[in-house]
Amino acid sequence: MLGLGTAALGRPQYINIRKDKNSHSDLASFKQESFKVLEEAYQLGVRYFDTAPGYGLAEDLLLEWLQTKQDPSLQIATKWGYTYVANFDAKAKVHEVKEHSIAKLKEQWQVSKAFLPHLKIYQIHSATLETGVLNNAEVLQQLAFLKKEHGLHIGITTTGSNQLEVLKKAIDVSVEGEPLFDGFQITYNILDQSLESIANTLEKQNKKIIIKEAVANGRIFRNSNYSHYTALYDPLETLAAKYQVGVDAIALKFCQQNIKNSLVLSGASTVAQLKQNLQATKITLSEEEINLLKSFKTDPNYYWQERKELTWN
Template sequence: MNLGLGMAAIGRLHYINVRTNTVAKSDVNELKANGFKVLDEAYNLGVRYFDTAPGYGLAEDLLIEWLTTKNDKSIKVATKWGYTYTANFDKNATVHEVKEHSISKLKEQWQVSKKLLPFLTTYQIHSATLETGVLENESVLNELAYLKSEFNLKMGISTTGENQVEVIKKALDVVVEGKSLFDTFQSTYNILDQSILSIADTLKQEGKKLILKETLANGRIFRNSNYPKYADFYNVLESLSKKYGVGVDAIALQFCAKTIPESMVLSGASTVTQLQENLKVGLFVLTEDELNQLKSFEVKPTWYWNERKELQWN
């Protein structure tokens, strides 16, 4: 099973999550100290894939600094461009990040991201959408093709929203100088939103890689009185959790890994304890019947993303 560490919740004080009080940090110094602890623990437990971005607060700089202590060629790093973190670690900020898919933003953020070399293996458009026109922007696409060739990178996109499959299909058609540009697709996938399952086989056949994010549905897999409609879902998750002696997070992570084999599954852990619980995913094996039972809790993408829009930055 390929399990990586996504750093979205490590590098900033807030992230979209229904679970509050899960991160033991209150200022930038604590944030940084906690981040190093999580990175060290992930490495010690065998994680070798790390996913970051400039939009994740200090996460990219944190990883750049942490990698100076490593001389391990098995480490693989992915980062992104297109989002700028704007909250400045202010808990009361109303705008946490700003999206900009321009050629100038690409070149600006690459100047920092390239410091991740030689560990950097994957470079992605952060939250590619049809609306920004980034998948039709020739100057951006040509620059990405240059970076891909010059630095031997896998080039990818991350997706979000109810039309993820449509965006992936659009990206699959992007060709620069006769070659398909994108190799990886980092998309939201979990028990509730299984929409990209419909394109998983196509991507595999074309030699593309899926990287699965938001695998815990921003905390919605944990029992929450605000979601009475998920009562049966919670009962099944907790029953499996008890049966296998792991948390519901490990159940959810294994669901992702088993239903889209050969994908990279990202843990979004923000503390050492969360990471340790996530990594229990390898201690058991869900049966086909159990996987099918979990599959039955899929909701329509429109419902899922409308619900996600209502989540707060915690």
């Protein structure tokens, strides 16, 4: 199953190595293109949409688009904890600010609750050990209240080389004797495969696994600045040619097949990218091909250090 992440639909810049020229000269045309992507995704069968206040206009755009639909099968996931501050300035030094306080939770919930009844999972955006959010009793109790009051799943998203440490701590978080977290949105791809060591545990506990950054912020595409991935580029392109799809579809399918019962997010910013991504639903990789791609995993510390050096494009 594939869903659509809206980070690239709500703001013109995102962390990526692919410098596609932005043809939208104004905010109105940018919004129009984003609405086209949402509608095309729906027409092609996507029913899971992931958003966040930290994604610029994404929540507002998705809410506006949602008003055009009367479809109870639509599922919305959103988050709290990040505020978008770049004001659509490509040269901004800071694009988003993290704050895992009870005040920020209550503030952002006032907007996000408008997604009800389509809102199915409410997540802490990039939960880390450093912010102490998994030990913040006031925050955890408020999330437990929202879970019970609105029948929500409560989740976290993770970022960084210590994803597993954060996941293991979150699994054990309970409020009044009941486990709090039902869903985990995790970075997983051909390069960072660390999720595999805990995926079975999550599945046995009936936790929802959502995979983000399946194309490794563009690093799976051939790029002369990343010659150390040349050994990966060749088989990826060979597989893409074999199945007559793009490299992106191969990468998405790898995640989907390797982490059973997961939901993989497309991060498409255009209709063309979306259609290419969704080709993943039409192919099946062999066990030999999966194992070949698994052989290209990197050390998580290296992966995340390299990601820190990527720019907003």
